[in-house]
Amino acid sequence: MFETYETAWCPGCGNFAILAALKDALTQLNLDPSEVVISSGIGQAAKTPHYINVNTFNGLHGRAVPPATAIKLSNKNLTVIAESGDGDTYGEGGNHFIHGIRRNVNIAHFIHDNQIYGLTKGQASPTTEKGQRTSLQFNGVIAEPVRPLFLALTMGAGFVARGFAGDREQLTELMKAAINYNGYAMIDILQPCVSFNKVNTFQWYKERVYRLPDDYDATDFSNALKTAMEWGDRIPTGIIYNVPRDTYIEQVDFLKDGPALVDRTLDPMDAKQLLEDFV
Amino acid sequence: MFETYETAWCPGCGNFAILAALKDALTQLNLDPSEVVISSGIGQAAKTPHYINVNTFNGLHGRAVPPATAIKLSNKNLTVIAESGDGDTYGEGGNHFIHGIRRNVNIAHFIHDNQIYGLTKGQASPTTEKGQRTSLQFNGVIAEPVRPLFLALTMGAGFVARGFAGDREQLTELMKAAINYNGYAMIDILQPCVSFNKVNTFQWYKERVYRLPDDYDATDFSNALKTAMEWGDRIPTGIIYNVPRDTYIEQVDFLKDGPALVDRTLDPMDAKQLLEDFV
């Protein structure tokens, strides 16, 4: 049901598994394509919605979150997903990322984190490790990398997870949980880029990732912080933090109650009463 | 030596004390006005450099950090300060704030945090408390506030401090330490806005702030995180985190060694050798 176009990704790219997991998740959630919207940025990751049969707002590089936020507020009946790359999200879109979290609108945000700029051919992204040489950083990256999960927690996200393109089964479950979460839910997805990131390869991730144990307590903030900081020899995947939080819509009576904004009838005469402000 | 124009702030505004502390700090550091540059954004806070006799790049709202970064890289002999408001820094300028920290260029960043948009007359800033009613948020703020110190730590800042306009003595010391710190150093300064923030008043802060004890260990990261999260009945002030970190300039040989970039001689013939790339 969600099948569509031929992809333009490199053979072996981690995006294929992410796409497959996304289709699985939507199928398993029994969603109709016309009820789902993906808002995406620009980049390899951001091409995802073109390869899946759902409503799509494929906007600007860095700007996946603001349209997603507005789409949900405009039509609360839609399942809204933001899909973007690491450069997209933490670089050009950094400000929307942090403020999007603060708003806590009910959207799921899937970030394909290949620790590199794929589409523009291999420059460092905010998650590229310090010291790594790239097609632009010939002396190696100077700045400290962003730690996405840590940052999301800091900004107050209620659902924070890490997935891995090499663990499609877990990724599908994470996506379902994120979509079902009532609020802003982010998954940073480790995604090998076979063409430009020769450090963080499939093998590199494979050797390091481990699923969080079943008894991991995803409701403990300080524990979540510690887990979010874990990076290097061992990299945890799974839901790192998951607590309920008031959503934007729940805090605005006229949005919470009644039909979706888009379904309300409009009549110019309704505004006539406002003339009283000017008499 | 640092005296200049008459200010345009409201009588009683917290900015006066911040300005006074800044002058004290520069005087006590024995700096010559021509060796100091302030880069500022736009807002009440960002007017500060107009009231002090130092070099000034008074740029755009939200954009205090990028020019400051570039000024330091261009002339490492200058003492460079970024001066901005909370809206300036965490709102419009959020992306530069987080990425500026990652670069760790040796600048001091003083953020006048009045938890409100002063110059535009009282809208919520990213640090305005949830629920607070403002001149625009008639139903109260919906989003969770940014916790600036926590965010700075998350992004890897090596020097993180909080000051209070009501404690000029401490603030002066903090400013001196931030200027002397080798790297990006931020001070979030609690600043009462008498005109638009009727919640976080001078009195409100006074009742809550306490100086970190002398034996506080500012080199312990997890301790710093905990301290940075402390907000409410008790609000700590002082240097919350202070560890050495490699600066940008130290990692670039040609910047580290030799004269400042601006002082190097330029000769078109020096580039002639590059023709070899094209033969």
Next chain:
Amino acid sequence: MEHNILVGGAAGQGMDTVATILEKTLKRSGFYVFSNKDYMSRVRGGHNFTQIRFSTTPIYSHSSKLDVIIALDSQTIQLHENRLVSGGKIICDEKVSPSTDNIIALPLAKIAADIGNPRVINTVATGALLKLFGIPMLQAERLLSSEFSGAVLDANIQALHKGYDTVNTIYELDSPGNDDNIFINGNQAIALGAIAAGCRYYCGYPMTPSTSLMTYMAQKSNQMGIVVEQVEDEIAAINMALGASYAGVRAMTGSSGGGFALMVEGVSLAGITETPIVIAEIQRPGPATGFPTRTEQSDLRFIIHAGHGEFPKMVIAVRNPEDAFYQTARAFNIAEKYQIPVILVSDQYLADYAQTIKPFDFSRISIDRYLDDGGSIVEKEKYKRYKLTDSGISPRLIPGSVKGQVIYVDSDEHDEYGHITESAEIRANMVNKRLKKEELLRQELIEPELLGKDNPEILIVSWGSLHGPLKETIGKLVNEGISIGALVFGDIWPFPTKRLTALASKAKLIVDLEQNATAQLDGLIRQEALISCDKKLLKYDGRIWSPEEIYDRLKGDVLNV
């Protein structure tokens, strides 16, 4: 009959309260009122003033002449005294200045102190002013009652009465008509137009002089069910608004030049995705931060050419509060009809001036969505968001509205379905499709309004908020028997040339009059109509042209009288 009052003082002295009570009292007494603001970019101190003009006949602008000045400080006297007409009066506290021929120094502070509330000093002055004009206190009392209560209200009522008693009436007013007007400023009129047109999503970032537009929307958020969101930056603003529009909700954003500059990539996005959006650009003098609280018309060419790449957009310069209301409502229909961005251009002068006008006729507003309900989709076909049609307009569906159909919009060049393409042929077709819409749009342009003579020898060309000052000036010159007219552009891009070309061919002299330094309309006219203006009158000091200034410059420079 017409009178002009200036209320001046430092920011924070409570000048706005005096002004508001005077304006509303005069308005509710049945006068035509025009009130405009001049203020500094600071919260306390400095010098601000409001000019209130009232009359028994309609008025369209402020005036630079003054009958009465209420001076809350001595600076006000120094700065504005020279504008007093002969016999004009200044009301101030006895401490500000001693009484002279034209200064009425009153014990305002003392009276307030005696009442026991020093802050009512302004109400004392208000009382004095009303008495000067012989206006009864009833309306003012009502206004105070709706503003204050308890002891504070009592003090204010006392203050009003005591102030009233300090002076004698010196102006005899013609009796006004009935009060069946509204009193509204440019930004409020835009907001009201947007709400009437069904705008239910407004997002923006505060920026003078656009903020009051967002503020009014926020005030009505609960009542009308409008999402009003203050966003992290102007980039978020336009991208959010586009998201809402894509989802099917009429959406708007607004800012001034600097904030709009951050939106231009998004304007281009609206262009290629063919997502309707209305943007209000309330100009202030630039470049960059410029003169935040002052006025200018210097963003016109920037706005017209905003956004990389080529796509149709519409730019409408609103001319006065009434125009602002109807044009805003029209903007939403045009945006959805052609699936384009429509930019409303105003400026600080119009944003902040309030005028008595006829109540808006809401029955004249219609909400035309031009949405498809799936009827356009041939059986079992997949929906084509960018279907190639003769008009260039593709049937527009909203996500979720038709079961089984999905809507792709794409910022890359795309095929009819909205999918990325690399094809040269599809590219050319899509460019043609988008630009075709502009041809249709041209057919419904509203030609500029002609003020004054029908086929004037002297033709003034101007645009936007200069409508008011020109209406006053041209009226006067025509009365003097001069063959003069002013074409004031509202629809300004695409540029309507018919009326201009016709009039220009008959005019002996064409004069461009603008509130900027580079004669931006003149350049546009050259480009679009190959007509060159003979003379340019430009003002760019942040202060709006007054009718008197225009009159003097026309008389002096142009008519050589």
Next chain:
Amino acid sequence: MEHNILVGGAAGQGMDTVATILEKTLKRSGFYVFSNKDYMSRVRGGHNFTQIRFSTTPIYSHSSKLDVIIALDSQTIQLHENRLVSGGKIICDEKVSPSTDNIIALPLAKIAADIGNPRVINTVATGALLKLFGIPMLQAERLLSSEFSGAVLDANIQALHKGYDTVNTIYELDSPGNDDNIFINGNQAIALGAIAAGCRYYCGYPMTPSTSLMTYMAQKSNQMGIVVEQVEDEIAAINMALGASYAGVRAMTGSSGGGFALMVEGVSLAGITETPIVIAEIQRPGPATGFPTRTEQSDLRFIIHAGHGEFPKMVIAVRNPEDAFYQTARAFNIAEKYQIPVILVSDQYLADYAQTIKPFDFSRISIDRYLDDGGSIVEKEKYKRYKLTDSGISPRLIPGSVKGQVIYVDSDEHDEYGHITESAEIRANMVNKRLKKEELLRQELIEPELLGKDNPEILIVSWGSLHGPLKETIGKLVNEGISIGALVFGDIWPFPTKRLTALASKAKLIVDLEQNATAQLDGLIRQEALISCDKKLLKYDGRIWSPEEIYDRLKGDVLNV
């Protein structure tokens, strides 16, 4: 003598290696070479190609005719076969297609497999091609040696030789001259111009087709001492560059349309603060993301009017790699002389095409900083960053350079010291001061280059990278005895009108030829020179006008032959 080769295949098939070896071999053999790229916005798959043209006389553009195609896949044959001249040949692997009259199917893969390294397949093809043209292998061997070493080098050398042996020479080449040229593309030429001009701060955000400019700067960072910083977004890019420039370092940023859109507030900041800056805008087709890897000239008017408010800027369209080098160096001098932003406009075609040209003459570049050392400051006075002078240009000091003096630059309207002002008079003076600089700047504009006849009956107007294709076409038409000439604009804002006006008055027909859909230059000419073009030839499918297409359209539509 002239030949055209196309190397085509899917992204990731190693097409670039073949092309680079061929280009350099031909160049080092003494031929004039022109090579341009056509690629998709993806990393693997799809269809990309490089066209290599070489000759014994100078060439200025690509050609749409082909003598030989190296097809790394079958799609390449399908797509380009029709462009083969009669007798033209296609080289491909035997698996891609069987041999026919014009297809030379070779066991490329088999040879590579036999050598033991399947990846050298492209080198086999390179060998075959060289042989076809009878070009010795020496240069190719050298190039391989500098690229590879050890076993990989051995395999490649073997592959080259084995490929060489697969075919016979069928083209006889004229003997070329000496190789004393350089081979450089448009972006590299801009980078080299910037470095020669003393640019020591470059910041930007990757964006096709501007990225290679930043990449070259980064490659030279250590060697030349240039700070090259990839920033978080384009807003940071321009604000950083302005900071560096304020501090006294020549600074530059660059992007394509979408990234530039994010910089326009910063352009306005450069305007009011009078901070010199050079910005490269390497156009691609818009709107929004558009056609990322393709070419267009559709941002001209957007760039000219970029930034809110009014301030002087200069826009220079670079026309070819040589022009790009010298104009870039000039841009830095103009930026500092007038303390303004200078925007260099290029496009994907020029960015990515490489051409053999005479080595740049570095002795022609001078670095003129126009900086003040404090000499302008009258004793004990405080430095006035915005001193009002006759020229509008104020002496510019750098922070820290004069003990005791501080430099205020301000985005608000300011007084001579750089402090915020609210004064109408100062405002008007400062606007006048800034705009005065434009008057001076106009005096040093370079008039457009005229290609072809001196006083042509048919006058083509065009700009930027169409210089090359037009140079080829006009030359041909003039040779046919047609009175035709093309004015190709480089300096384009402020707009130089002298030469145009003179030629237009004599021409019988004026034809606007551009790589966009809305005839942007035509509009500019109407506006600035009140001249209207009789005909417009516009192309906007993302593919550059070829000389043959221009020739055909001129012959067909214009000359009606």
